[in-house]
Amino acid sequence: MPDFSSSFKKGVFKILFQFSLLILNLMENDGIIMNNENKKKVSVIGAGHMGHGIAEVALLADYFVSLHDIDDEIINRGKSLIDWSLKKFVEKSQITEKKYEELINNLEITTDLEKAAENAILCIEAVPEKLELKKDIFRKLDEITPKYTILASNTSTMSITEIGNVTQRPDKVVGLHFPPPPVLARVIEIVRGDKTSDHTLNFVVNFAKRAEKEVIISKDSPGFICNRIMAPSMLLIQLMLDRNEYTPEKIDAAALNIGMIMGPYELLDYIGLDILHDSSKYFAERLSTDYSPSQTISKLVQDNKLGRKTGEGIYKWCSEGKRPIIDRSDPADFDVMDLMRVQINEAAKVLEEGVATVRDIDLGMKLHYHNPWGPFELIEHMDLDELTNFLDNLADKYGKEVFRAHDWIRNKSLLERL
Numbered sequence: 001m002p003d004f005s006s007s008f009k010k011g012v013f014k015i016l017f018q019f020s021l022l023i024l025n026l027m028e029n030d031g032i033i034m035n036n037e038n039k040k041k042v043s044v045i046g047a048g049h050m051g052h053g054i055a056e057v058a059l060l061a062d063y064f065v066s067l068h069d070i071d072d073e074i075i076n077r078g079k080s081l082i083d084w085s086l087k088k089f090v091e092k093s094q095i096t097e098k099k100y101e102e103l104i105n106n107l108e109i110t111t112d113l114e115k116a117a118e119n120a121i122l123c124i125e126a127v128p129e130k131l132e133l134k135k136d137i138f139r140k141l142d143e144i145t146p147k148y149t150i151l152a153s154n155t156s157t158m159s160i161t162e163i164g165n166v167t168q169r170p171d172k173v174v175g176l177h178f179p180p181p182p183v184l185a186r187v188i189e190i191v192r193g194d195k196t197s198d199h200t201l202n203f204v205v206n207f208a209k210r211a212e213k214e215v216i217i218s219k220d221s222p223g224f225i226c227n228r229i230m231a232p233s234m235l236l237i238q239l240m241l242d243r244n245e246y247t248p249e250k251i252d253a254a255a256l257n258i259g260m261i262m263g264p265y266e267l268l269d270y271i272g273l274d275i276l277h278d279s280s281k282y283f284a285e286r287l288s289t290d291y292s293p294s295q296t297i298s299k300l301v302q303d304n305k306l307g308r309k310t311g312e313g314i315y316k317w318c319s320e321g322k323r324p325i326i327d328r329s330d331p332a333d334f335d336v337m338d339l340m341r342v343q344i345n346e347a348a349k350v351l352e353e354g355v356a357t358v359r360d361i362d363l364g365m366k367l368h369y370h371n372p373w374g375p376f377e378l379i380e381h382m383d384l385d386e387l388t389n390f391l392d393n394l395a396d397k398y399g400k401e402v403f404r405a406h407d408w409i410r411n412k413s414l415l416e417r418l
Contacts, residue, residue, distance in 0.1 A: 039062065039063055039064040039106060040063055040064065040121050041063065041064045041065070041066060041119055041120045041121060042055075042058040042063040042064070042065050042066075042120060042121065042122045042123075042124065043065070043066040043067075043068060043116045043117050043120040043122070043123045043124070044058065044065060044066070044067050044068065044123075044124050044126060045068050045069075045113070045116065045123060045124065045125045045126060045127065045137060045141070046068070046069060046125065046126035046127040046154075047067050047068070047069035047071075047074050047075040047077075047078030047079075047109070048069070048074060048078070048126070048127075048128075048309075049180065049272065049308075049309055050126045050154055050178065050180060050182060051067065051069070051078060051126035051127075051154075052067065052077075052078030052079070052081050052082055053178070053180070053181050053182035053183050054124055054126055054154060054178055054182045055067045055078070055082060055107065056082045056085055056086070056182070056183050057178070057182050057183055057211050057213075058124075058211070059082070059086075059103045059106055059107055060103065060183070060211065061207070061210045061211040061212075062210075063106070064106045064108075065106060065107050065108070066108045066109075066110060066115070066116040066117075066118075066120065067079065067082075067107065067108070067109045067110070067116070068109075068110055068111065068112075068113055068116035068117075069109075069111065070111055071111075072111060075109045075110075075111065076109070078109070079107065079109050082104075082107060083104060085183060086100050086103055086104060087100065113140060113141075113144065114144050117141055117144050117145045117149070118144075119146065120145060120146075120149055121148065121149060121150065122149065122150050122152060122203075122204075122207065123141050123145060123149055123150070123151050123152065124152045124153075124154060124176055125137050125138065125141075125151070125152065125153045125154060125155075126154040128274070128275075128278070129155060129156065129157065129158065129275055129278040129279055129282070130278065131158050131159075131162070131163075131282070134153060134155060134158065134163055135162075135163060135166045138151060138153075138163050138164070138166050138167050138173070139166050139167065141167075142166075142167035142168055142169060147169070149172070150172045150173075150174065150200055150203055150204065151164075151167065151169070151172060151173050151174075152173070152174050152175065152176035152204060153173075153174075153175055153176065154175075154176060154177055154178055155175060155177065156177055156223070156224075156227045156275070156279065157222055157223045157224070157227055157228075157279045157282050157283065158222075158282060159193075159220055159222070160173060160174060160175040160191045160192070160193035160196070160220045161193040161194040161195065161220045163193075164193045164195060164196070165195075170193065170194075170195035170196075171195050171196060171197040171199075171200060172196075172197065172200050173193055173195070173196060173200075174190065174191065174192065174193065174196050174200050174201065174204050175189070175190060175191025175192075175193070175218070175220070175224065176188060176190060176191075176204055176207075176208075177189040177190075177191060177224065177226075179226070179367075179368045179369075180270065180271060185213070185367075185368075186213060186214055186367045187213055187214040187215070187216060187363070187364060187367035187368055188208040188211070188213045188214070188215060188216075189216050189217075189218055189224055189225060189226060189364060189368065190204055190205060190208065190215055190216070190217050190218070191217075191218045191219075191220055191224050192217065192218070192219060192220060193220045194220060201217075205217075214363065214367055216356065216360035216363055216364040217356065217360060218355055218356050218360070219353075219354060219355045219356065221350075221353060221355045222282065222283060222286040222287050223279070223283065223287075224355070224356075225350060225355060225356045225360060225361055225364045225365075226364045226365060226368040226369065227279065228346060228350055228355070229343050229346045229347050229350060229361065229364075229365060229375065230343065230365075230369060231279075231283055231287075231291060231346065232342040232343070232345065232346050232402050232403060233264070233339040233340075233342050233343050234264070234268070234276065234280075235280075235290065235291055235294075235400065235402065236338070236339065236342055236394070236398075236403075237251065237264045237265065237268075237339070238280075238293075238294035238296065238297055239294060239398050239400070241265075241294065241296045241297075241314075242294050242295050242296050246332040246334055247332070248263075248265035248266075248314050248315070249265075249315075249326055249327060250330065250331055250332035250334075251263060251264060251265060251331075251332050251334055251336075252264065252265050252266050252326050253326050253327060253328045253329075253330065253331035253332070254331035254332050254334050254336050255336050256326060256328050257328055257331050258336055258372075259372050260336070260370060260371070260372070261370040262323075262370065263326060264339065265314045265315070266314075266315065266323065266324065266326070267369075268297075268307065268313070268314060269307030269308050269313040269314050269315050269317070269324075270307065270308050270323075271307070272306050272307050272308070272309055273297055273300050273301050273305070273306045273307050273313050273314070274301050274306045276293075276297060277293045277297055277298065277301045280292060280293040280294075280297070281293060287402075288401065288402050290400040290401060290402040291402065300313055300314070338390070338394075340371070340373070340375070340378055341382075341387060341390055341391065342391070342394070342403060343365065343371075343375050344375040344376075344378060344379050344382075344387070344409075345387075345391055345403070345405060345406050345409060346402075347361050347365075347375035347376065348406040348408045348409055348414055349406055351376075351417065352406070352408065358376050358418055361374065361375065361376060362374025362375065362376050362377055376418050379409075379414060379415070379418075380415065380418070384409055384410075384412045384414070387405065387409055388405040388409055388410050391403055391404060391405040391409070392404060392405055
């Protein structure tokens with residue numbers, strides 16, 4: 001007689017095995033495969049100024065983090081900076097020594113991209129602002145990551161849709177833009193590409209909330225919310241620098257004296273003059289040639305004087321990267337509100353183009369750039385005729401049409417749209 005008992009057992013084992021494969025497949029599709037430490041894994045590609053900070057944010061949000069770079073020196077320095085920062089949290093009693101040990105043990109560094117991306121639920125690219133470089137990385141990540149992995153870019157200006165289109169999963173590609181320094185930043189700008197799915201958007205919103213960050217959401221457009229609105233004021237201070245109208249220190253002193261956390265020239269150095277230069281070229285290609293990099297900034301970049309990261313830019317920085325000392329006793333006779341006025345003008349364009357809401361524009365500019373007020377909070381207290389005249393005169397003075405007053409300001413219709 002046949003051994004029904006043996007056949008039955010084999011059948012049951014086969015069903016259980018197939019069921020297990022089904023469950024694993026569902027887990028992969030939902031992005032809940034975990035690593036050996038039983039934590040969801042986030043990989044960060046690029047361990048430089050922004051990358052190591054983003055990795056620390058993910059660590060503090062209780063993820064296992066794999067930090068990747070092609071350069072051993074950069075990746076080891078990135079780990080050292082994370083270690084230093086976490087120890088500062090211990091010194092300030094913001095985390096315990098035990099928690100520090102747990103977090104640092106949840107960090108791996110590697111120059112092997114496949115190892116970094118293996119089983120990651122989220123990969124965040126944080127490499128220099130060069131579009132072709134980013135596209136190349138996304139092509140590779142698309143090939144080597146599980147199908148459930150969400151691919152995010154920390155780009156501050158470049159098209160998420162264009163980056164996503166080089167992959168076979170544009171619905172899982174999204175912008176995740178952290179202001180510097182990521183650990184201390186209070187906001188994350190999430191950029192939805194043309195094909196980004198609701199699932200992907202919800203996932204990264206939850207990631208940001210888990211990291212205890214405010215969220216603003218932008219449509220895919222050059223510079224998104226914050227850097228797009230900041231761009232004309234950054235252009236203005238570059239033009240002022242080219243013309244030697246004021247010294248950078250005196251302008252920064254004026255900014256600090258009205259309550260800004262950092263003056264505009266120090267901010268350029270802090271972000272990196274190479275990033276400003278590359279972003280300016282991108283804006284010049286996508287928005288207006290008015291944004292072409294200035295002569296002074298181009299020369300500094302050519303001489304590898306990139307700001308904080310190289311020890312010298314507009315200012316000289318000490319080896320520890322401590323901020324330059326600004327003498328606030330002798331500020332420039334310059335109305336820092338002029339920078340806010342050109343931001344209001346650009347904010348009107350961003351609103352008209354449907355890039356973001358009034359709420360996200362104001363919140364983003366306050367939290368990202370530490371402005372005391374959002375552009376639309378300010379405009380309610382301004383004379384629109386005076387604002388129009390100021391902007392038109394600025395456009396004529398520098399020969400830059402990007403400063404010209406927007407029609408909604410000129411026609412006094414902006415307030416109706418707030």
